[in-house]
Amino acid sequence: MLSMRSIILLFPFLFLLACSKEDVVMGPTGSPAPPSAEPDTTISFLALGDSYTIGTSVAADERWPNQLSRQLLAREKIAVEPLEIVARNGWRTDNLANALAAADPGENFDLVSLLIGVNDQFQGFSVDGYQQRFRALLESAIGYAGGDTSRVFVVSIPDYAYTPFGGGKESISREIDAFNAAAESVATSYGVPFYNITPITRRGLQQPDLVASDNLHPSGKQYGLWVEEVLLARVAGLIRKNG
Numbered sequence: 001m002l003s004m005r006s007i008i009l010l011f012p013f014l015f016l017l018a019c020s021k022e023d024v025v026m027g028p029t030g031s032p033a034p035p036s037a038e039p040d041t042t043i044s045f046l047a048l049g050d051s052y053t054i055g056t057s058v059a060a061d062e063r064w065p066n067q068l069s070r071q072l073l074a075r076e077k078i079a080v081e082p083l084e085i086v087a088r089n090g091w092r093t094d095n096l097a098n099a100l101a102a103a104d105p106g107e108n109f110d111l112v113s114l115l116i117g118v119n120d121q122f123q124g125f126s127v128d129g130y131q132q133r134f135r136a137l138l139e140s141a142i143g144y145a146g147g148d149t150s151r152v153f154v155v156s157i158p159d160y161a162y163t164p165f166g167g168g169k170e171s172i173s174r175e176i177d178a179f180n181a182a183a184e185s186v187a188t189s190y191g192v193p194f195y196n197i198t199p200i201t202r203r204g205l206q207q208p209d210l211v212a213s214d215n216l217h218p219s220g221k222q223y224g225l226w227v228e229e230v231l232l233a234r235v236a237g238l239i240r241k242n243g
Contacts, residue, residue, distance in 0.1 A: 038077065039073060039077050039078060039079035040077045040078075041077065041078045041079065041239065041240075042078075042079040042080075042081055043078060043079070043080055043081075043110035043111055043239055044080070044081065044082055044083075044084075044108070044109045044110050044111070045065065045069065045080045045082075045083045045084070045109065045110065045111045045112075045113075046084050046085075046086070046105055046109040046111070046112045046113070046141075046144055047065040047083070047084070047085045047086070047087065047112075047113045047115075048085075048086050048087065048096060048100075048112065048113065048114045048115070048116065048137070048141060049085075049086075049087040049091075049096070049113070049114065049115040049116050049155075050087055050088065050089070050090065050091040050092075050096070050115070050116055050118065050119060051087070051088075051089040051090065051091075051118075051217060052064075052115055052118070052155075052157075052158055052217070052218065053065065053085060053087035053113075053115050054085060054087040054088065054089060055217075055218075055220075055223065056089045056212070056214070056217045057212035057213055057214040057216075057217045058212055058217070058218075058219060058220045058223065059220065062219075062220025062223060062224075063085075063223060064155075064223040064226050064227060064231070065083055065085060065113070066083065067220075067223055067224055067226075067227045068080075068227045068231055068232065068235060069083050071227055071228075071232050072232070072235070072236060072239075075232065076232070076236040076239075078236060078239055080111075084105060084109075086099060086100060086103070086105060090119055091116070091119060092116075092119040092120045092123065092125070093116050093117065093120055093130060093133035093134055093137055094133060095119075096116055096137060097133065097136060097137055097140070100137075100140055105144055106144065107143060107144055107145075107146055107147075108146055109144050109145055109146075109151070110145075110151060110239070110242070111145070111151055111152075111153075111235070111238070111239065112141045112142075112144050112145045112151060112152045112153075113141075113152070113153055113154070113155060114137060114138060114141045114152070114153075114154050114155070115154070115155035115156075115157070116134065116137060116157075117130055117134065117157045117179045117180075117183060118157050118158065118160065118176075118179075120133075120179065121157070121175050121176060121179050127178050127179060127182050128182075130179055130182060130183075131182040131183075131185070131186060134182065134183050134186055135186045138152070138154070138186055138187065138190060138192065139190075142190065142192070148242070149190055149191050149192050150191075150238065150241065150242055151238070151242060152190075152192045153192060153193045153194075153195055153234075153235065153238065154183060154184070154187040154192055154193070154194045154195065155195050155197060155226075155231075156180045156183070156184070156194065156195065156196045156197055156198045157176055157179055157180050157183070157198065158176075158197065158198060158201035158218060159172065159173050159176045159198050159201045159202050160172065160176075160201075160216060161173045161176070161202075162201060162202045162203065162204035162205050163204050163205070163211050163215055163216050163217075164205075164211065164215035164216075165214075165215050165216040166216075168205055173202075176198065180196075180198060184196075193234065193238070195230050195231055195234060196230070197226045197230050197231075200222065200225050200226060200229060200230070201218065201222070203222075204218075204222070209221055210222040210225070
């Protein structure tokens with residue numbers, strides 16, 4: 001079984017390209033806590049996904065799971081220890097499933113997130129097939145949360161049409177919408193919240209600083225907006241609800 005405590009540096013290729021082992025992150029990745037923060041709650045957090053979860057083309061502390069963890073501590077007095085990420089640049093649903101089968105993260109996480117599907121869309125896989133594979137991954141995510149659906153959340157797929165790479169193509173947006181609808185349907189059927197960050201990603205052409213230097217992935221600033229506008233209050237509510 002592979003160690004979940006190892007971290008391999010990322011090599012910032014586009015998620016659309018073939019990936020090397022240098023793109024994977026599996027292990028604790030939490031950012032240092034603000035010195036003045038005094039947590040009243042500590043949780044473990046497992047983030048599952050692809051390039052959008054490992055933050056291709058941004059620094060490690062700019063990834064959305066890392067930013068969320070910092071803000072939970074600074075503003076909600078919730079410490080994340082550990083934060084573990086199982087994600088890789090270019091992964092489809094089947095790639096993530098295979099990685100989880102090879103290195104089972106465990107079953108005792110207080111919080112588990114799932115964001116996956118853009119590479120299924122880009123590589124021409126059907127929505128129906130994606131939905132089936134996504135369902136299996138969500139079931140795995142629930143298992144990592146000890147079978148408790150209230151500890152799991154899904155994040156929507158960003159719309160890369162609104163980047164210089166995507167060029168504003170409406171066909172991309174339509175397909176992203178279809179894949180997101182499939183993921184939301186599965187999440188709803190399990191009672192798992194679906195957090196829609198896609199509208200933020202559609203500001204990318206009008207606000208170039210929301211796109212990373214590779215002209216494709218979100219910038220750290222954009223990930224910060226995911227946290228500020230969509231994730232922080234909702235995730236903090238999930239955590240508090242579970243005591």
